[in-house]
Amino acid sequence: MTQPERSASVAGEARVVALVSSGRHPVSGRAGRAREDARAVEMGLALAGASLHLAHAGDAEDAALPEYLGMFHGLEGAGGPGELSLLPMAAGDDAVPLLASWLEAYGANLVLTGQRAECGEGSGLLPYLLAERLGWAVATGVAAIEHYAGDRVTVLQALPQGQRRRLEVRLPCLLCVDGVAPMPRQSAFGPSRRGRVEAVANITAEPDTLQAAWQWQPARARPKRLKVVKSTNARDRFKAAAAKSAASGGQVLTDLTPDEAAQKLIDYLRAEKVLPAVQPGDEGQSSA
Amino acid sequence: MLQTLLPILIFAALAVGAAGAVRRIRLWRQGRRTPMRWHRLVLMPKRYLNDLHHVVARDKAIAHTHVATAGGFVAAMALALVVHGFGWRNPILGGLLLAASLCMFIGALAVNRRRIDPPAKLSKGPWQRLSKSLLAYSVGMFLVSLPLVGVAPTVLGGGVLALILLALVAWGLAEMLIGMGWGGPMKHAFAGTFHLAFHRRPERFDDQHRDVAHDVHRGSRSTALFPLDLTAKTLGVEKPADFQWEQLLGFDACVQCGRCQNVCPAYAAGQPLNPKKLIQDMVVGMAGGSDARYAGSGYPGIEVGKHHGGPSDAIVPQLVEAQTLWACTTCRACVEECPMMIEHVDAIVDMRRFITLERGETPEKGAAAIDNLIATDNPGGLDNASRLDWAADLDIPRIQQRPEGVDVLLWLGDGAFDMRNQRTLRALVKILHAAEVDFAVLGDEERDSGDVARRLGDEATFQRLAERNIATLSRYRFQRIVTADPHSFHVLGREYGAFGGNYVVKHHSTFIAELFDAGRLSVKAAEPGETVTYHDPCYLGRYNGEFAAPRQVLAALGVEVAEMERSGYRSRCCGGGGGAALSDVPGKARIPDMRMEDVRETGATTVAVACPQCTAMLEGVVEPRPQVKDLAELVASALVEPAAAPTARNSSEAPEEVPA
Numbered sequence: 001m002t003q004p005e006r007s008a009s010v011a012g013e014a015r016v017v018a019l020v021s022s023g024r025h026p027v028s029g030r031a032g033r034a035r036e037d038a039r040a041v042e043m044g045l046a047l048a049g050a051s052l053h054l055a056h057a058g059d060a061e062d063a064a065l066p067e068y069l070g071m072f073h074g075l076e077g078a079g080g081p082g083e084l085s086l087l088p089m090a091a092g093d094d095a096v097p098l099l100a101s102w103l104e105a106y107g108a109n110l111v112l113t114g115q116r117a118e119c120g121e122g123s124g125l126l127p128y129l130l131a132e133r134l135g136w137a138v139a140t141g142v143a144a145i146e147h148y149a150g151d152r153v154t155v156l157q158a159l160p161q162g163q164r165r166r167l168e169v170r171l172p173c174l175l176c177v178d179g180v181a182p183m184p185r186q187s188a189f190g191p192s193r194r195g196r197v198e199a200v201a202n203i204t205a206e207p208d209t210l211q212a213a214w215q216w217q218p219a220r221a222r223p224k225r226l227k228v229v230k231s232t233n234a235r236d237r238f239k240a241a242a243a244k245s246a247a248s249g250g251q252v253l254t255d256l257t258p259d260e261a262a263q264k265l266i267d268y269l270r271a272e273k274v275l276p277a278v279q280p281g282d283e284g285q286s287s288a
Numbered sequence: 289m290l291q292t293l294l295p296i297l298i299f300a301a302l303a304v305g306a307a308g309a310v311r312r313i314r315l316w317r318q319g320r321r322t323p324m325r326w327h328r329l330v331l332m333p334k335r336y337l338n339d340l341h342h343v344v345a346r347d348k349a350i351a352h353t354h355v356a357t358a359g360g361f362v363a364a365m366a367l368a369l370v371v372h373g374f375g376w377r378n379p380i381l382g383g384l385l386l387a388a389s390l391c392m393f394i395g396a397l398a399v400n401r402r403r404i405d406p407p408a409k410l411s412k413g414p415w416q417r418l419s420k421s422l423l424a425y426s427v428g429m430f431l432v433s434l435p436l437v438g439v440a441p442t443v444l445g446g447g448v449l450a451l452i453l454l455a456l457v458a459w460g461l462a463e464m465l466i467g468m469g470w471g472g473p474m475k476h477a478f479a480g481t482f483h484l485a486f487h488r489r490p491e492r493f494d495d496q497h498r499d500v501a502h503d504v505h506r507g508s509r510s511t512a513l514f515p516l517d518l519t520a521k522t523l524g525v526e527k528p529a530d531f532q533w534e535q536l537l538g539f540d541a542c543v544q545c546g547r548c549q550n551v552c553p554a555y556a557a558g559q560p561l562n563p564k565k566l567i568q569d570m571v572v573g574m575a576g577g578s579d580a581r582y583a584g585s586g587y588p589g590i591e592v593g594k595h596h597g598g599p600s601d602a603i604v605p606q607l608v609e610a611q612t613l614w615a616c617t618t619c620r621a622c623v624e625e626c627p628m629m630i631e632h633v634d635a636i637v638d639m640r641r642f643i644t645l646e647r648g649e650t651p652e653k654g655a656a657a658i659d660n661l662i663a664t665d666n667p668g669g670l671d672n673a674s675r676l677d678w679a680a681d682l683d684i685p686r687i688q689q690r691p692e693g694v695d696v697l698l699w700l701g702d703g704a705f706d707m708r709n710q711r712t713l714r715a716l717v718k719i720l721h722a723a724e725v726d727f728a729v730l731g732d733e734e735r736d737s738g739d740v741a742r743r744l745g746d747e748a749t750f751q752r753l754a755e756r757n758i759a760t761l762s763r764y765r766f767q768r769i770v771t772a773d774p775h776s777f778h779v780l781g782r783e784y785g786a787f788g789g790n791y792v793v794k795h796h797s798t799f800i801a802e803l804f805d806a807g808r809l810s811v812k813a814a815e816p817g818e819t820v821t822y823h824d825p826c827y828l829g830r831y832n833g834e835f836a837a838p839r840q841v842l843a844a845l846g847v848e849v850a851e852m853e854r855s856g857y858r859s860r861c862c863g864g865g866g867g868a869a870l871s872d873v874p875g876k877a878r879i880p881d882m883r884m885e886d887v888r889e890t891g892a893t894t895v896a897v898a899c900p901q902c903t904a905m906l907e908g909v910v911e912p913r914p915q916v917k918d919l920a921e922l923v924a925s926a927l928v929e930p931a932a933a934p935t936a937r938n939s940s941e942a943p944e945e946v947p948a
Binding site: 070186 | 518522523644645646647648649650655658659662663664665669670671672746747748749
């Protein structure tokens with residue numbers, strides 16, 4: 001299913017960057033590689049080899065950084081040590097402007113990253129905000145890179161139930177790697193020790209004012225809806241258990257103008273009581 | 289004619305042999321240098337005559353053969369040098385030379401008889417030739433020396449006969465002296481001499497060992513892996529030149545006797561490992577070339593002659609396939625059997641270290657276990673707080689609540705997460721309660737000892753775990769550590785010392801035996817008719833010399849023990865050590881199946897085990913088979929609890945565990 005990535009001969013010219021974040025182990029909560037970001041690095045190494053560059057906005061002492069650098073082994077060619085550019089910032093700062101200006105300065109044309117961080121806000125919005133700011137294309141749920149040449153990259157996008165969709169994305173672009181992408185290689189101690197973390201100088205992080213204004217509260221565990229299958233037939237019960245909840249009651253809208261589409265979404269969110277039902281008047285663009 | 293040609297022959301052979309020896313020494317010195325300790329050369333004779341002979345003498349016939357042949361040769365050579373070389377033609381010396389040659393001849397005959405239909409473990413090729421060369425040398429030397437005592441007339445001094453004799457002696461000298469220096473079979477004597485003197489583990493020869501058990505069992509005197517300097521330029525061994533020079537020297541000492549091959553569980557299971565071939569491959573790598581000239585059994589499933597190496601070429605995969613290294617269970621059976629005291633396991637772990645730490649190519653499940661160890665401190669990736677879930681109803685004291693200290697710190701090991709081993713641990717706790725032992729556990733502060741990480745080559749993770757465990761242990765007060773896991777027992781007791789953690793660690797079999805000795809346990813008599821056999825765990829027995837205590841415990845229970853053919857220091861591994869259960873290299877048979885076959889041969893209905901790994905591996909053998917019980921379980925089920933004892937709460941769980 002996962003087809004071998006073909007690294008195009010022009011890849012030497014291209015500047016491939018993987019954005020990595022600090023992961024949290026689901027059991028112990030210890031810092032380490034984030035699962036999707038590690039897959040993004042794996043995809044980058046398979047594509048660009050040792051010329052892949054890593055970037056992280058955050059704390060230089062993060063235990064996850066050496067683990068990512070430890071993946072720089074078994075590469076064709078020189079296979080030098082991994083390099084990571086660190087954009088120093090505090091936990092409450094906004095990573096988007098830092099990363100955007102750095103990516104532009106670096107001249108990246110293909111940026112790989114996971115779909116969402118495992119700690120902090122973890123909203124999964126960062127790739128979109130980055131792409132918006134840079135004016136780049138963004139593709140999510142990437143399971144594999146099929147072809148990478150010239151000004152285009154062909155990727156396979158993961159859809160529910162093992163389906164794949166082939167997308168052709170114009171460069172430069174941001175690819176958000178899905179959890180179904182190939183397993184990341186082992187992080188080895190030797191390469192992690194040799195990897196270089198270079199703090200980028202002359203940047204100042206700005207506090208994330210939006211986030212600071214938010215009100216935080218612990219998540220409330222919601223009761224799960226039981227799926228009762230009324231069938232005496234084992235085959236039906238199996239199908240019901242195996243099937244992912246297929247979309248029901250939805251509608252496919254095509255040929256809408258962006259404004260109409262946005263209005264439909266707002267209507268839907270109102271119907272689901274995600275947005276207040278009564279028009280407050282001042283919250284027009286926050287859902288963009 | 290003889291009197292002029294013999295000295296020339298002898299000195300020429302010596303000179304050519306010496307030139308080869310210098311070249312050989314250069315090969316060894318390609319390895320990483322360590323400070324030279326020349327004075328150790330003095331220790332060589334004792335190490336040879338005592339320690340080496342001790343291992344060789346496990347096979348009496350070979351020992352006698354070797355004493356006659358080698359002793360005869362050394363004497364004959366020394367005397368020939370004086371008599372024929374320097375021309376001191378003394379009849380007494382001549383008589384001694386004749387006797388020495390005769391002695392060597394008798395030994396050589398025995399060697400030749402063994403070589404008529406050699407067992408599969410032996411290498412053929414040059415080693416077959418050696419047996420003939422020994423005859424040639426001894427016969428030739430005997431005959432040319434006859435005139436010295438006047439038995440044969442000086443007729444021998446001329447003519448065709450003299451030429452034939454000279455040819456015989458020359459053949460012998462070429463094999464014995466030139467071959468010794470230039471890598472022939474006799475190389476083993478030359479390399480072996482220095483190997484014994486400069487052995488990397490001098491403690492193996494130390495008869496005044498601190499621990500009596502290790503003194504009795506020589507194999508367990510020095511078994512801890514060497515710590516790796518994590519700041520070194522490259523970690524582990526990539527190419528032969530990365531070995532320490534003493535290790536290269538050790539490889540060269542191999543006599544290809546195949547004792548290691550005979551006891552290797554992976555080889556028997558048809559996995560691609562043969563300790564003898566591995567050592568020969570290291571020699572090929574050190575000297576450069578291909579393995580095509582190897583004349584013994586290869587790695588099962590891998591053709592001989594397709595691999596090549598050089599001192600500065602990567603070992604894996606050109607010279608040795610990674611699968612070969614991952615098949616090793618680190619059971620130390622090969623090291624135990626090796627008459628030349630070669631350290632196979634050290635070499636394998638050194639090469640694994642490079643694969644894991646530099647290449648990141650640990651077998652998949654091994655890599656997952658290492659990742660889990662890094663993230664959760666246990667190889668299963670489980671919540672460390674659940675380490676005591678199985679003991680929720682047992683009221684086990686925590687050491688955190690005992691600042692004044694306890695007698696025994698019970699180290700649970702990672703078996704605490706395994707449902708099978710939890711039964712063993714429950715039994716052990718029951719015993720401790722019954723004997724009113726003052727004990728406590730670390731609870732969720734306990735981490736994996738690091739055994740698996742270390743054997744898989746991840747020294748970084750091992751050292752991290754060791755340092756954290758040592759820091760934890762330093763916060764609490766206890767007299768000794770008791771554990772039901774021989775791997776933890778070995779690592780805590782013998783490998784943490786290098787990192788500043790020195791503890792009295794006892795395996796639960798030793799501790800229970802002590803409780804019996806002190807009369808603190810009372811058990812009911814065993815039911816007659818049931819036969820039990822005992823499987824020695826490698827890390828308890830071969831690694832730590834504890835063979836007696838488990839048998840003492842079984843004797844205290846009054847059960848009849850039927851020993852397996854391979855027991856004690858020759859116990860066969862269960863297949864679960866050294867991360868082999870994780871790397872799971874395919875073979876023709878499964879190691880635990882073969883071990884269970886050993887158990888069946890004794891007719892035992894129960895096999896007593898003393899290790900969570902062994903329990904898991906042996907219980908993985910399909911039924912019907914003898915049942916697998918840990919010593920603790922056997923003792924716990926036989927316990928007679930004093931009526932109205934203060935530990936009455938335990939009697940409520942006397943009926944066996946109800947599955948939750």
